[in-house]
Amino acid sequence: MTLSVSSINLRRMDHDWQIDIQTLLANTHIAFLSTVGEHTPETSMCPYAVLNGDIVLHLSGLAKHSKNIQGNQNVGLMICAPETADSSPLALARIGFTGKIEPVPQAEQTMYQQVYVQHIPDAKLLFSFSDFTLYRIQVDTVHWVGGFGKARKVPVEAWKSLC
Amino acid sequence: MTLSVSSINLRRMDHDWQIDIQTLLANTHIAFLSTVGEHTPETSMCPYAVLNGDIVLHLSGLAKHSKNIQGNQNVGLMICAPETADSSPLALARIGFTGKIEPVPQAEQTMYQQVYVQHIPDAKLLFSFSDFTLYRIQVDTVHWVGGFGKARKVPVEAWKSLC
Numbered sequence: 300m301t302l303s304v305s306s307i308n309l310r311r312m313d314h315d316w317q318i319d320i321q322t323l324l325a326n327t328h329i330a331f332l333s334t335v336g337e338h339t340p341e342t343s344m345c346p347y348a349v350l351n352g353d354i355v356l357h358l359s360g361l362a363k364h365s366k367n368i369q370g371n372q373n374v375g376l377m378i379c380a381p382e383t384a385d386s387s388p389l390a391l392a393r394i395g396f397t398g399k400i401e402p403v404p405q406a407e408q409t410m411y412q413q414v415y416v417q418h419i420p421d422a423k424l425l426f427s428f429s430d431f432t433l434y435r436i437q438v439d440t441v442h443w444v445g446g447f448g449k450a451r452k453v454p455v456e457a458w459k460s461l462c
Numbered sequence: 463m464t465l466s467v468s469s470i471n472l473r474r475m476d477h478d479w480q481i482d483i484q485t486l487l488a489n490t491h492i493a494f495l496s497t498v499g500e501h502t503p504e505t506s507m508c509p510y511a512v513l514n515g516d517i518v519l520h521l522s523g524l525a526k527h528s529k530n531i532q533g534n535q536n537v538g539l540m541i542c543a544p545e546t547a548d549s550s551p552l553a554l555a556r557i558g559f560t561g562k563i564e565p566v567p568q569a570e571q572t573m574y575q576q577v578y579v580q581h582i583p584d585a586k587l588l589f590s591f592s593d594f595t596l597y598r599i600q601v602d603t604v605h606w607v608g609g610f611g612k613a614r615k616v617p618v619e620a621w622k623s624l625c
Contacts (some may be wrong), residue, residue, distance in 0.1 A: 333496035333503035339536035340496035381544035409501035
């Protein structure tokens with residue numbers, strides 16, 4: 300098969316967003332979680348890790364988001380490149396998810412904890428606190444914005460192949 | 463009135479969180495909005511400004527959050543210090559709000575637009591796009607986390623006096 304210059308460029312562009320997602324995940328440690336409270340949705344900040352496409356969170360039972368997910372397991376989550384003096388706040392790379400959150404089953408705790416602490420070393424101490432629970436979000440939708448006007452839905456299987 | 467050393471320290475601490483909130487607002491330009499979709503909450507990133515305690519957003523009608531707020535005006539929002547190589551992801555200063563979002567009334571557009579563009583100069587061009595709308599969140603609750611273990615509710619009147 301002979302490739303034209305334009306098809307090479309398209310392949311290159313197609314490749315780029317996948318690399319850009321992996322770069323975002325490697326360089327960020329916090330995510331913004333949406334949960335549904337009694338009267339209103341709420342945003343909270345949570346350090347995160349990723350394992351086999353699941354978003355891994357370690358939440359305090361004292362925090363409002365933990366109470367909210369008792370009532371409604373549906374959550375949204377966004378990971379965004381941190382703003383800098385050189386970046387436009389309109390064009391920051393970010394990836395958004397929706398999915399259901401659940402405690403990590405006992406049999407899988409070790410694996411999830413290992414991946415989480417590897418990405419968030421400061422959290423190691425918190426695993427000795429009894430009020431913290433390890434959760435995973437099994438994602439239903441993935442939406443990538445690579446910059447201004449560069450948005451695409453990412454099929455869940457394609458997302459899983461990246462992380 | 464004679465002040466003891468401890469009361470001076472308490473006043474100093476009390477003052478600090480207010481300065482810290484103002485510093486966070488001055489140094490950040492993006493916020494994370496929670497809206498309620500058909501089946502699930504969703505997080506999105508929005509550049510923001512503040513006017514008289516209202517959070518000011520400028521949203522595209524094409525974006526999912528704009529559709530979501532047609533169905534439910536209750537929103538959550540968080541502003542967070544950007545992560546850096548030197549900061550712990552557990553201890554980033556952040557402020558969370560809940561409230562109702564509404565389009566800025568026509569008579570107040572000029573004032574809100576001016577404040578928004580002053581904080582987000584790159585957005586100036588977007589005001590010539592017909593599908594963008596200026597919104598304000600009138601906040602009901604304010605929750606400040608100044609770092610690890612430094613959390614407090616902020617009365618709405620106290621919040622309004624800061625910005």
